[in-house]
Amino acid sequence: MVAVQMQFTNNSTSNTKNLHMEDVKLQSGMRVKEFPEIELLPAGETATAVMGIDFCDSTQAANFQLCTHTRKFFVSIQPPVGELMRPVFLTENEFKKEQGQLMGMNEITEKLTLDTKCRNEHVIVQRVTTAANLSRVPCGSDQECRFAGRTVTSGSLVLVTVATREEGAAQLTVNCEKMVIGTMLVKDILLALTQ
Missing domain, CATH: 2.60.40.1230 (Gamma-adaptin ear (GAE) domain)
Incomplete structure (x- = not known):
């Protein structure tokens, strides 16, 4: 609950x-x-x-x-859709393995331009975790921030990746077998990162 x-x-x-x-x-x-x-x-x-x-x-x-x-x-x-999940700890390898199983219909990708105040890792992490009850996943790349959680009722995995590029360009990827939750989460995180 x-x-x-x-x-x-x-x-x-x-x-x-x-x-x-x-x-x-x-x-x-x-x-x-x-x-x-x-x-x-x-x-x-x-x-x-x-x-x-x-x-x-x-x-x-x-x-x-x-x-x-x-x-x-x-x-x-x-x-809010971000409150329908609880944080879960995954290693980088577990994240990649689970993400590999949640491709295709279970993946939503959006390109975005980060707000000028949101172009460092600390602010990205703060804004994503404010929008959704997710935990940070360790990542070997300084160009990516990864997050993981599970839906409260069914325990469905929710994976979020924010990959940054030059001049504020970025790509948001959400992997979740519950497509409605994934779609709504993309909207909320996009809003959090672009305002």
């Missing part, structure tokens, strides 16, 4: 009681571990709650009602 931390602030002048979830609506296969009821949230106070959502490797929203003793609010949580 993906951990979702929520912060509730009572901006009213009266206490809020019995803050809880109701009427959870999920796509097929998704599950929710609800946060424990918050019995009392005094005026001006803040409370934090953590819930778990199994998005089933999908970016479909989890919908529910957030209820107090007097009111109900409709809530929809849609995950």
